[in-house]
Amino acid sequence: MTAKPRPTYSAIAKSAGVSEATVSRVLNGDSRVNPERTAAVLKAVDQLGYRKNRAATALASGRTGLIAVVIDDDLSIFDDPFWGTVTSGISRVLMANHLQTVLMVTAVNNVDGPVAHYLESREVDGAIFFQLHKDAMVRKLAKAGLPIVITGSPHTDADLIFVDTDNFGGGYAATKQLLNRGCKKVAIITGDIETTAGHQRLDGYNQVYRELGRVPAKSLIRHGDYSYESGQVQMRHLLEENPDVDGVFACNDLMALGAIAAIEESGRTVPDDVAVIGFDDSIMSRTSRPQLSTVRQDIAALGEAAAQLMIAQLNGDQVESRIMPVELVLRESA
Amino acid sequence: MTAKPRPTYSAIAKSAGVSEATVSRVLNGDSRVNPERTAAVLKAVDQLGYRKNRAATALASGRTGLIAVVIDDDLSIFDDPFWGTVTSGISRVLMANHLQTVLMVTAVNNVDGPVAHYLESREVDGAIFFQLHKDAMVRKLAKAGLPIVITGSPHTDADLIFVDTDNFGGGYAATKQLLNRGCKKVAIITGDIETTAGHQRLDGYNQVYRELGRVPAKSLIRHGDYSYESGQVQMRHLLEENPDVDGVFACNDLMALGAIAAIEESGRTVPDDVAVIGFDDSIMSRTSRPQLSTVRQDIAALGEAAAQLMIAQLNGDQVESRIMPVELVLRESA
DNA sequence: TATTATTGTGAAATCGGTTTCACGCCTACG
DNA sequence: CGTAGGCGTGAAACCGATTTCACAATAATA
Incomplete structure (x- = not known):
């Protein structure tokens, strides 16, 4: 009664008459594969409706395709549309780059708490933090090599990457x-x-x-x-x-x-x-x-910029913090 | 120069003098393991600071530990603190149950779009949708066996699980x-x-x-x-x-x-x-x-309820939709 | 007492990709 | 002409857990 099992590399390799290694090369954009073989693989992928299994990819490659967005519980994100807007900006840009957003609303203060463990465990490829009071945990993670972007107020003396309003x-x-x-x-x-x-x-x-x-x-x-x-x-x-x-x-x-x-x-x-x-x-x-x-x-732009800085870091590009411009809006009160 | 590699089952098994299978049993709460061995494993886990690799777990077990929260792009989540509050309620409950929240802000209308594919691919264990206009995609996913909860306005005629305000x-x-x-x-x-x-x-x-x-x-x-x-x-x-x-x-x-x-x-x-x-x-x-x-x-409660319904579904429990009570707050305007 | 369940355990297969390595072939250089 | 270097490729190892299966030891049943 169970439906068709999802196709795997094995099926594609067979269908295209190549090895699994070659399938992997094609699907990861390795340029030195014979064009004919490439075409055969792509055709098989299309015909079989193949989709990569993220877990398998993550296990083999070490990249999870997930970026954490960590929001300190202390903040009243409640009643404050600000963070929702930032987050949706982040999510949109990440999705466009085949990354997913993992949202964590939690107490950030604990350097040794579950969040720190989660992030340290490399269950995500990077983390974007919102408006920190304390940065001990962030420093520690950054030192451990986790790509990090801070959104909102940055730290005075840190060499951490951040995006903030002017x-x-x-x-x-x-x-x-x-x-x-x-x-x-x-x-x-x-x-x-x-x-x-x-x-x-x-x-x-x-x-x-x-x-x-x-x-x-x-x-x-x-x-x-x-x-x-x-x-x-x-x-x-x-x-x-x-x-x-x-x-x-x-x-x-x-x-x-x-x-x-x-x-x-x-x-x-x-x-x-x-x-x-x-x-x-x-x-x-x-x-x-x-x-x-x-x-x-421009709050959404703030989120988008944060996501872009994250992506740049993942690409190994040189990255610099950004200050987003503001604009005075005059209405009736002044 | 690279630091200590993270311990794996292999290390724990060796340290505790048992097989990897037994380590797995202990860590997954299989009751029929000798108490002494159980203790030895737990001790080793503690000493070595072991943490499970989520990707490996996901690959082997088929469970990713991720729940998607899908927000329709059409909605102006912008300016509306409502959804942010719901989401943080969801995230909090899920985290307490060792699940992570994957936030997707995107166009939901397309039954065959990237989001549908993502969810179909079982890259998440379940999905929580916000305030739908169209439900074609949701129906399709539900039929495919993906656990689903709808937050906000439910569908009139569906047997989908939902949580809504009264x-x-x-x-x-x-x-x-x-x-x-x-x-x-x-x-x-x-x-x-x-x-x-x-x-x-x-x-x-x-x-x-x-x-x-x-x-x-x-x-x-x-x-x-x-x-x-x-x-x-x-x-x-x-x-x-x-x-x-x-x-x-x-x-x-x-x-x-x-x-x-x-x-x-x-x-x-x-x-x-x-x-x-x-x-x-x-x-x-x-x-x-x-x-x-x-x-x-109680908006946060709405999110929490949604998360709980999701967890219940994952546990295979019988689940019923919920209507959350409202309360009239009288101030000056009436 | 002989036989059948039950329980605890480890070896090994498995999940589905990625990556290393070795090999054959071809071009380039001295 | 001989050797070094590149390129395209497949076999196989590997990532780190879970799960099946077989087996031994013990308990329950006839």
Whole structure:
């Protein structure tokens, strides 16, 4: 009752009148096979509807055709469309290159945990990490020779390959815009300052002041954690300590919305009394009122770039980290 | 210069003084192995830091340890945190069961495309599909014996295993609430009516009217497409044709926000003139003002349930589709 | 007590590819 | 003209597990 067994090299070799070794050569693009034999093999492959068995290939060649995408459990990927978009960009590019994406949502902190073991075991050909806080595990894996790409905030001092948004440039552009539109006192609500991304956006903010020969008051710099609530809370503090603040760069859209809520509850209006710029160009920046001005990043492109860097590494090419450009999107809030 | 090669069964067998067959038995939980030998094997495994080679296992056993999660490219997974959350729920449960998640973002329509081939080739042990429009491919794979679970809207007439939100119950509860709070004329803005989910929410709405012995006017039923803009546009139509409409059930939060925008631009207020209820309990329902009343679904639980159904199938257990409960969350808009 | 099951075990075949090696043949160089 | 180097090819080893099969030792049955 069981159907036709799938054809193997043996069947193709027989059908094409060549050895299995030659079948392998043809199917792996070894150029020095007689054209006639090549044709015969390809014809047999086609006729028999042959498909390689991935497990057998993996066992014999050591290449699994799988790339892991590791997402730290700590991150609330929940509620955050960002990572889904990045991941689908990665998946699309990998599939086009005959690689599959293995998604691992897990705690990354443990250098000796199951994930580390899994990756070390070479059950995948490479790994793409998202937004790390700690990099001990990644370093260890990289040292062990596993091709790695980091997406999101890279490490300050590492020679690891990464792809990231131009956080500095985004922070710079947002702050500059606020000053250009006439704001006199521009504050910042940072995201998680532990991450490089958070730091870089703040650096961009500071750079604008530096170029003007000014130094922002300490009280203008407040640290949030990327949540709506933290944006609201920090904005209240800001308004209390600096009633004359007239511009705010919030390091993501969610905090920007929280900040706007705080501004309006204080009786002020956006953008007339206080202008606000967010970061991400998330869907909420368009659905909120006033619509949010923000720093846009091409998120899918970020994922695609990560996948391309991975593929380049697998090919043994020389690879360099990439910073993806951002774009200021002006709507109503600034 | 190359490091220690990874130990294999051969090394363990030697170290424990048993045959490789016995090592396999111990590591696969075959109970009829002498306890002493079992202990010796486990000790050797521990000492040598042994880990199974997945490719070899897959080749020999036919099980790859991989489950595909297939997301239709057509869906804008972009901007929609929903699927990311479902996926991470799936991944977490699968990992706990020593299975890995292979993510495929691709066009699903083609019965004979690369994805179909990939899945048919048994390069994965099973597949979880998201929100299908067409099910030809899925049927074919299921018939071929591949374990399958569908997440999101299931098929009307299929005996395929699925997990879905209680769309009917959600639509019913939302509509009922609007009437209970005193609305006289309750409209609905549906989502993509092609999907079962869209239909079921509408059915829930109709059921409430039916129980009251009434039939909603045709003009109270408008079809959107889950986008913010469509919510806004359909609401404008609604207000034009039914100026006295005082309640709206929008089939997702995004459309609900669009509807609120339309209501306010007409000079009416929410919820006093028109009450609004959305669906999803997305982050936006909390950040918008007025805060949105909505139908909450436990999205991560949806993914977890899907993974569990998959695992049950792999175990050969009898499996039944599941409908996950929803909960009405009342905030300010209704 | 003789015979049949049952249990524990290892040798060897198997899964389906890849890769090394040796061989025969042909061209190029000194 | 003789030898070195290349090319195309097939036989066979190999990747690292699982599983069948045969066999010995023990327990259960008649």
